[in-house]
Amino acid sequence: GAVVSQHPSRVICKSGTSVKIECRSLDFQATTMFWYRQFPKQSLMLMATSNEGSKATYEQGVEKDKFLINHASLTLSTLTVTSAHPEDSSFYICSARVLGTGRYEQYFGPGTRLTVT
Amino acid sequence: AQTVTQSQPEMSVQEAETVTLSCTYDTSESDYYLFWYKQPPSRQMILVIRQEAYKQQNATENRFSVNFQKAAKSFSLKISDSQLGDAAMYFCAYRSAQVVVEGGSEKLVFGKGTKLTVNP
Numbered sequence: 001g002a003v004v005s006q007h008p009s010r011v012i013c014k015s016g017t018s019v020k021i022e023c024r025s026l027d028f029q030a031t032t033m034f035w036y037r038q039f040p041k042q043s044l045m046l047m048a049t050s051n052e053g054s055k056a057t058y059e060q061g062v063e064k065d066k067f068l069i070n071h072a073s074l075t076l077s078t079l080t081v082t083s084a085h086p087e088d089s090s091f092y093i094c095s096a097r098v099l100g101t102g103r104y105e106q107y108f109g110p111g112t113r114l115t116v117t
Numbered sequence: 118a119q120t121v122t123q124s125q126p127e128m129s130v131q132e133a134e135t136v137t138l139s140c141t142y143d144t145s146e147s148d149y150y151l152f153w154y155k156q157p158p159s160r161q162m163i164l165v166i167r168q169e170a171y172k173q174q175n176a177t178e179n180r181f182s183v184n185f186q187k188a189a190k191s192f193s194l195k196i197s198d199s200q201l202g203d204a205a206m207y208f209c210a211y212r213s214a215q216v217v218v219e220g221g222s223e224k225l226v227f228g229k230g231t232k233l234t235v236n237p
Binding site: 032034038042043044046049091093095097104105106107108110111 | 150152154159160161162163164167208212214223224225227228229230
């Protein structure tokens with residue numbers, strides 16, 4: 001149980017275009033999902049907290065107009081990187097917490113590698 | 118703000134031996150959760166073990182156990198009978214137990230990680 005999927009696993013796009021990454025909780029509901037960014041050989045950096053039915057909460061220094069987050073249902077959150085540039089190339093990981101069970105651990109998706117050319 | 122420190126960038130262990138990974142954290146909160154996550158080369162983050170700060174008993178999951186020292190703010194991970202499949206990056210993480218509506222945050226604060234190599 002507690003499986004989180006991400007799609008796509010890899011994406012290459014041209015500079016200036018937008019890319020959407022999906023995060024789905026497959027066997028549980030999640031009112032809250034989290035989006036992280038990981039640079040090579042570094043730790044995970046939280047970008048934003050995604051709340052179902054409301055606006056996302058962004059961490060300091062993260063451009064909310066560049067990284068658009070939508071959490072339209074209890075099983076799906078999306079991250080759209082708008083007007084992507086080479087410096088946006090990174091590994092993006094989402095996570096979700098199981099709702100309503102009192103459990104507090106986060107389960108992670110397999111990540112999406114974004115390359116902007 | 119809470120911080121998590123992993124002072125060992127890299128560690129190595131012989132197969133079947135035991136290794137301990139260190140983690141210290143800083144917080145002013147009295148109730149929180151601590152985690153160890155494993156990230157193998159596939160990059161999939163896998164929960165290894167979790168500890169509630171209010172519990173004095175150290176958590177154990179098969180070959181993985183922790184040494185939780187609340188006063189010292191230390192949370193080390195011991196891997197017994199190391200296997201080749203244990204080779205990965207290991208991240209220590211902290212999460213507040215304070216309810217969100219009371220100003221708490223569900224976000225995880227990660228350390229920088231320790232790369233574990235298991236030698237055959």
